[in-house]
Amino acid sequence: MLGAFVRARREGMAPQGPSRRRRTPGLRREELAQSAGIGTTWIAWIEQGRDIRPAAETLSRLARALCLSAGERDYLFALAGRGDPERAPAGPGSDAPAALAVAAGALQWPAYVLDPAWSVCAPNAAARALFVGLFDPSSSPPNLLRYVFTHPAARTLLPDWGVRAQRVLAEFRRDYGRAMGDPRVAATVDWLLAHSDAFRESWHGQDVQAHDGGPRAFLHPERGLLHFTQHTLTGAERDDFRLVFLQPLEQPLQ
Template sequence: MQTDEQRRLLGAFVRARRESMAPAGASRRRRTPGLRREELADLAGIGTTWVAWIEQGRDVRASAPTLARLAVALRLSRAERDYMFALADRRDPDLTPAFPAEAAPPALAAAVEALPWPAYGLDPAWHVCCANAAARALFVGLFDGETQPNLLHYMFLHPAARALLPDWHARAERLLSEFRHDYGRSLADPRVRAVVERLRADSTEFASLWERQAILAHEGGARGFDHPAGGPLNFFQFTLADVERGDFRLVFLRPA
């Protein structure tokens, strides 16, 4: 629900961007800076009244396609476009992930390597796109023979996961509920759908839990492991969104 403050900020932003743009054609003196409202409206393919109402902060609720055309006309950068859509409380229709997106973003990979504790990165399909040595040692079997291991495949299909996690059922249920939280934003990614379809076919437990429609946020918390070499290990897990790609995740486990 868009607030009055969001409408005010949106109007001020659109007006400031319009006034910063040079009009096309020969330069000439004007009483007002930048483009006129009717010129911006013509570039965006929308009515001049709509531009005026948006700039005035009125409760007009411009549609996402209207805002997309306005963003193009204003020549907004990616960051500026994100800001405008956030203020408008609309989802950007052009905000689609670039496929394939298998490599870890540089900031995520650097953070994983810098951490002294087990840490790994997840892409939108929950493939482990990067992991440090501590994570590879902790998650027995996850990286065996896998060029791109998947955390959900490991949890539901690999026997090592059941041996490693003393509370396997509760952890599996939570993991799937957290994945479902991300799933709605990644439906356009065929790799995400492929993960779900494989697990529904190969794991009756996954299929049953999937039908429950349970959703949980990435809250972290205490995590216990029964490691074959290290014995009982206890950590506190943290999950963060990547700063470069919001659909990637940084997960690390600090010893408890």
């Protein structure tokens, strides 16, 4: 698929310089290779679907030479199974993608957005009321991992704290594999390794888990035992941000 995409974009480009009749459309491989500053053989191998893995920098040069749009560039890197080195890192907690922030604010259920470092962005009023201690003024920005592993209130709020902490860390590790180049992500891990024995012991266990959602229980100091189903959605604007919301359950799951 990568080769077919590159070839289609190459053939869709207009040749530079004086126009002249050609038997084949678009740029020749040699012309694209010269514009991208990479070898013609690499262009041929990519288009032929050879079992190669172009480096991220090679793909960046190719994307620029093909004049790809932002969406096309994302697609190119996804097909190649590479992270885009020029992709802007996640912003601080207030910079949640607009669509996810609006969705969180529109929900009456507890809802918030997680950035790649699991800092909590755009929490709605219900989330602020549920997560006791998470939004203390000393937390800037509030971070779900730091909260679960180091805030005393978390061990009370989460009646199954040991299981939940392991799940949270396993889900974060999946995201960590995609965003380890983000300095905020590295800083979060380094801080927790230095400040939480539980995190440090679990981190070296290398457990990985997808964002499965499902039943969640909270023992709120004022409202008592609460049961929810957790749902997680990925944003179209930035797939490294996630909208998390908790659907209340009238009856707890047995």
